[in-house]
Amino acid sequence: MIGNDGKPVSKEALRQHIAAYNGQSRGSKEFAAIPRALVTILDGLKPGKTGYVKCLDGQVQLSRRKDNSVSAG
Secondary structure, eight states, X not given: OBOTTSSBOXXXXXXXXXXXXXXXXXXXXXXXXXXXXXXXXXXXXXXXXXXXXXXXXXXXXXXXOTTSOEEEO
C-alpha cells in the first residue's frame, strides 16, 4: 500500500487509516488523509469476505464484519 506521500505504509499506519475509515464521516479531515486506493479496496469488501494488503513490513488481512465495519488482522 502506497500512502498519499508516495511512500509505502507500515502496518501500524494502515491500522490507523482503518480506524479513521470506521469512525469518521467521509467529509472529515481524517478521512481525507486515507490513501484513495485503500478507500477503494475497503469499499469493495463485501460482508464476510477477506482481502489482503501488502505493507512496508508485511501483509495485513482485512475483513468486512456484519456490522459493516472493517477489521485488520
